[in-house]
Amino acid sequence: MKNLVYIALFGLLLSGCQDVVYLDLPNGKPLLVVDGEISDQAGKKFLKLSYSIPYDKQGEFPVEANAVVRLFEDSVEVAFYTADSIPGLYSTTFTGTTGRSYFITIETLDGESFYSLPEMLNRVPEIDSIYAPYIDFPAPFEDGNYALFDTWEPAGLGDCYRWRQYINGQYLGGPFYLVVRDDRLVDGNNLVGFQISFDPLLVGDSFYLEQMSITRSAYEYWTLVVTQTAQVGSNFDPPPAPVIGNIRNSNNEDDLVLGYFSAVGLRGAGVRVN
């Protein structure tokens, strides 16, 4: 329900003044972060291993460049991730299949080992069309070209989705571009004219959209990420909470490991603004 965004907007109307401040924050120990996914598309799939840093420290995140990463399909080892030229980045060309489940194991040089909880690779519908018309919005929203797309939602409750956006080949990171939805309000319907971009596009821009099926567990993870990074700064913030994904330390289940390893069905489509 994109219109929930407008509710957030009401929140913003009420939010008073914001000032950047400097505080002495606690220094937590570095924790391993896993950022990767396996999809049903051909080509290289990347996985990144890094470490957390104190919040008030600016700069690069340290990487884990010397790990051994293996991929399992339905509990059978199917691939070995090779280290990329960029330290901390690993890749495999293995392609996933809908209906199968995937997990990884990670061993680091200092003898620690980790694994991800199995993820099912779920069905994903095609993006039927994508277009970027000029839309005349009532104030206070800006007029301009916005990306809209049509797709369909397979019948049967329980499907969850995530979308990733690229402008001129540049991935749009940051909490406000993280869009995750489930099919509760749209189950089995044709979804026509879904607005995905919230900033107007420029003429000449090319916009690319990735539509991914994700598991319920990944949906809950990314929803939590949204609440912790995008829904902040108003009277209506949800309580800060630890964002814990599906990665575990094999030797100590209670040890905190960060990030998520996902299995996704993936479809993409692009449009150029004329």
Next chain:
Amino acid sequence: MKRILFLLLFIQVGFIYGQKKATLSGYLKDAKSGETLIGANVVAEGTGLGVSTNAYGFYSLALPSGQYTIKFYYLGFETEVRNVELTTDLTLNVEMKESSVELQEVVVTEDLDKNVKSVEMSTTQLTILEVKAIPQLLGEVDVIRSILLLPGVTTVGEGASGFNVRGGNIDQNLILLDEAPVYNSSHLFGFFSIFNGDAVRDLKLYKGGIPAEYGGRLSSVLDVRQKEGNTKAFHGAGGIGVLSSRLMLEGPIVKDKCSFMVAGRRSYADLFLKLASDPDLRQNQAYFYDLNAKVNYQIDDKNSVFLSSYFGRDIFSFSDLFRFSWGNKTLTLRWNHLFSDKLFSNFTLLVSDYDYSLGVPTGDQAFDWISGITNVYAKADFSYYLDPKSTVRFGGSMLYYGFDPGKATPGPETTVFIEFAVPNKYAVEPGVFARIDRKIGTRFTLQAGLRYSHFLRLGEETIYIYDENKPKSPETIVDSVHYGNGEIISSFYGLEPRFSANYLIDDESSVKLSYNRTRQYIHLVSNTTSATPIDVWTPSGPHVKPAYADQIAGGYFRNFRNNRYELSGEIYYKKMYDLLDYKNGAELILNPTVETEMLSGDGTAYGLELMLKRNGKIWSGWISYTLSRSEMLVKGQYPEETINNGNPYPNNWDKTHDFSATGNYNITKYWQVSAIFVYQTGRPVTYPDGKFEQNGIIIPVYNNRNSSRIPHYHRLDFSVTYDFKKNENKNYKQSIVFGAYNLYGRRNAFSIFFRQSEENPLQTEMVRLSILGSIVPFVTYNFQF
């Protein structure tokens, strides 16, 4: 429990029978308006015997036959004296005159020794005049903002809806408007409350020692009563302010018998949008309004009825893109009947409703989403004035709830959305209570009460059954059971003992002690810093336990200088069981399995409250200080059912030190100044231990909930009232109030939050959010006729 029953029994048999007695009874009223006076004192001079008028202005005093001088006292009114020869039962209705506002301080009357002599503790009564004397945000007379100045009452922050009493959450307050429970007391997301100052007569807040007639919430009762309407003459009052304008009219329909009161208020921020050059902006709406109406009919000496109603709403709309509105409706029908001079009764039938609706009105993504709670409530209360030293109250009530957790309906042209509804839930809550107030000797006063409440969750509804060996989630549903219409799904019940005692050390000081157990069967499902209008109430049931609390409080009360100063010091300790909290990242809206997002925990709150109040016509005000702690512990069976690693954490509204001073000074007949100063410890917040990057998003790592605090909060508000000189001897009176909220413009923090920098997304920053971070001036013009 047994002990309390024993005590009740003991009190019962302690009654003295013998001497022939006659009963003096009647109503006390304001001579000018005909409004009944609540809590006025009636004393038979020289006997040490007396009684207070009840919530309906009625008193009854049984005395041995004889000659008496009866004195009637009420704060701000001239004392009335009547000599009576009491041989048979006698009705004596008395009208009292407001004392004139002269420049010399009036003699402070004996009425004010209630602080010391009444068995009530942890209780504050404020008249609307006292509330109006406080400088207010944008000049809006605000009942809830005013009670925040009392000890033991806190809020998460500026603009947050509701209030927190002695460490309890906002849903633990029973907010009554003419006896009707109000489910959302806020306008404008929490900035203002729904009570129009011109329609309200007085309010009373119980923080502890809650009498047995009140039930259903753990922490407090806020009893707000609307004006009854002038039975003598037609009058009106109103005002024009920065935020809103209001008008109240009242008068007799039949003189001295039947009166009416109607009041309205509307905010008009959006009217300024009409001046905007952009036609789109002109179509936007953002306002709230209230309508209050009441008809009061005194049928005869033994019967009176009133019909009271409130209707209010907040409305926002952005052109034809989006609209959002919410509001309360209440309707109360009340009948007071005197069965005899000693047996007073009250019968109330009421309806209360809160609902919201939001949606996109047109287009292929049109939808309409509604949700709400409906209440029908019937109750009967009886007061039996046994003898001058004892009053027995008893009664019963029946409450019906209909919960509509949410229904989203697609618009006619939409092809995108399907209809989606979380099924309605139903419940009834019967209750009975009995309570006795008894003086023992000259120094002891006891109030012992017992309430029995029952809660039945009823069909029609389908209840999911979850795998007992796994944390609840939509995936662990193993079965479901369908209950037919009216079929009992769950049943909860329990006793709620209430007890208060007062021991008079001397005429000017006393010690008091109270204990109460309270039970709460419905919960506000909210997981944001400040509750939003779309948060829904949910009943206890198979997966949500009812909450209960035990509170014990003790205090020392002392009046000085002929009751000019009232001092109180109280300590309290409160344990709250089976409170709701939520899983990390919980989705609470339009969720048919919302129970899977809920956790259960226990709360603990304790504190010290000090208050010094000065009564007087020239100088009045109070200083309050609270030292307190409120924390929560959520430790479930599984890691996802545990918060803060199973360690206790302070609640968002926990403010260690909370100091406020309120003062009001009449410089001359025409000029009056008022000021408030508030100082509080900053509320708890969670600071991250670290951060990590995933998919281009920098995510904070939070470990210890609410282990840090935002900076201290302090603020000075100021107002000046000028009463026009020509007011004297004229029916049309005018005044102008101007002032400022946050006079020295401190940027008080509401929260500190953490985000990726907008300029450089690879960097993170810490941001202080201030809601009212600068001076907010106002001017209001008031009139009455």
